[in-house]
Amino acid sequence: MREGMNIILVRKEELNEGRVILTDHRAGHIVTVLRSAIGDFVRIGVVNGLRGTGRVCSLSCGSPYSVELAVELDGLAASVPPIDLLLALPRPIMLKRILSQAAALGFGSITLINANRVEKSFWEAGLLQEASYTPHLLHGLEQAVDTRLPEVRTYSRFKPFIEDVLPALMQDYSHCLVAHPAGDRTLKEVLIGKPGRILLAVGPEGGWVDYEVQRFLGLGFSAFTMGERILKVDTAVISLHGRVSALLDQA
Amino acid sequence: MREGMNIILVRKEELNEGRVILTDHRAGHIVTVLRSAIGDFVRIGVVNGLRGTGRVCSLSCGSPYSVELAVELDGLAASVPPIDLLLALPRPIMLKRILSQAAALGFGSITLINANRVEKSFWEAGLLQEASYTPHLLHGLEQAVDTRLPEVRTYSRFKPFIEDVLPALMQDYSHCLVAHPAGDRTLKEVLIGKPGRILLAVGPEGGWVDYEVQRFLGLGFSAFTMGERILKVDTAVISLHGRVSALLDQA
Structure with a gap:
């Protein structure tokens, strides 16, 4: 049950x-x-x-x-939530929790990418098969009374993703944001102007390495800080979704 | 480990x-x-x-x-986070997760109260003993690199709490907020004026009953909606902490 x-x-x-x-x-x-x-x-x-x-x-x-x-x-079709998640692939047990909670909160899409601190073995997880991860997304939709499955995409190599995929993807967003403890601006300070769709990058356990942050910034991402606290990745994803939603004034 | x-x-x-x-x-x-x-x-x-x-x-x-x-x-003492949680007592397994995540995110205090949809048996949980719940709070502090234990208080009867305790407690806050799906204002619309300390009331699985919401409103709480989605209580606590933090512009 x-x-x-x-x-x-x-x-x-x-x-x-x-x-x-x-x-x-x-x-x-x-x-x-x-x-x-x-x-x-x-x-x-x-x-x-x-x-x-x-x-x-x-x-x-x-x-x-x-x-x-x-x-x-007789209900209306669910609209696409305005926030998309770009996430360094977490360990499978963490990914399960995140998929279910992300579907409950509402993300348009979830793009899983590689990063220096992602363990290679995570890419071999059976969970990355659509038939395997979809039940976790459905679980979140059942909780939240939603019907729309977030799109899930995976890119197992960081550099080709950053160079060949991300620049085109970024065209869809008014704001591309990366949470980074060393940032000196708050979310409110970077989420300025008229927001459209938001792409939110969340790093692995242990964080992005400097090279990765520099690549994001080089493409036009804005870095912001959530303060000194180190959060588990699943807690960070939920908290960040809440922070962005509040500033978008999304009920 | x-x-x-x-x-x-x-x-x-x-x-x-x-x-x-x-x-x-x-x-x-x-x-x-x-x-x-x-x-x-x-x-x-x-x-x-x-x-x-x-x-x-x-x-x-x-x-x-x-x-x-x-x-x-040589470090500085941690300051008291500006958000306090007023939470209808969840089932023990959920409370464990919430205590640890709440300590990691940073709440000043966590007040656990009764509500119509709180099962009586939850009040018999051994977890409500200080020696039993403290390790879960410590776990959150260890994660977040914090040292300050949130204060935990419990009130196992709703009406005496509302009538005899809450009015005095409310003096400490600039805003007392209750998340309620039927609210027609967003958090941004109720979190106006210069914020001081915030008291955030979160209901049980299934929500507050109307009588309870009316009692909060009668005392001066502001109701706000997070939208139609039904969230698990632990997800809601994290998301709400994020929402309030973003509007307070807390890094």
Whole structure:
């Protein structure tokens, strides 16, 4: 059973003439947590699609649980959050937590890159396969009642990413920001002018090395400081998302 | 071994004429993670006191590890962070995570109170004993290189707290804020005027009930919305700390 399932998410392919039959943990959630009866409505959403309600048409408490829902989609499609994350690949157990929390908070995309202090073995993690990381993103969406999966991209070599990919990517943003303890400006001081989309770079455990910060600054990133405290990467990602959101005045 | 020990914290009572002998996980950390040799310096701090350096005078790799440090305190005492947390008591596993992350981020105090959606059994948790929760706070301080333990207080009855304790407590703050999905103002809209200390109320899993919100508002709290997303309490605490910090322009 998953904690924090505040919306039942289904894939478009699972819908058949407005109905869906669930036989996995989602059915278990409807039967044992929501304790829904026939005729009850549950909050439902289509992954990367609309939200709406599902009316329970039939349910079976056998093993496995089975629930059939008649789906009515009436909500609006979720808009793309204005903040994207550029993250030095963390260790798999940390990445799982970050993916789920980032999806809950709302990032448009999550770009995982290499850095000097990223251990080579992290790139061999099975978690980097789409089939493996998507459940963690879905978990975050279920918590936050969202339907839009953040895009995830990976670049396992720092220099080719910085030289060949990042310059074009930066065109999409009004502000490209890198958190760095040695910065002498606060976030408020660098997030000036009319903000559009924000790209937020967060380093690995131990931080970016000087060379990496210099490459970001050379491309036009603004460095800012969060103060002297050393935070775990997952704490830093959430705190930074909050800081940027507050200054964008995003509810 | 603890992950993220970026400072060795010692209690004042452990110091003896400027020296301290460690034989617990801290000694293990110095020997096996920092791999310090005699004459090396490690970052050290006294709980609720100053920071400085410890010079390794002797070490033994026997079981248990033993390390003697000559302590030189030269750092400044940590200042009291400007944000205090008023939190509906979460389940113990969640509280552990929050205590550690709250200490890492920096809250002046953490006041745990009852609410309608707090399960009664949470109040029986051994974790509410000082000896039991302090290690989680220390863990956060070790991560963040801080020495100041947030004060922790508990009030297991909502109404007496609201009526007899909170009004006097509120005198210490320029802003008392309650996050509430139904609020129609953003944090930026309620955090106006010259900020002093901020008291931030965060509800339980499932949120405050209307009666509770009305009591806060009746005392002069301002409600603000973080948007429609439902966040886990630990994610919300970190995100809110980030939001308030950004608007206070706290690095």
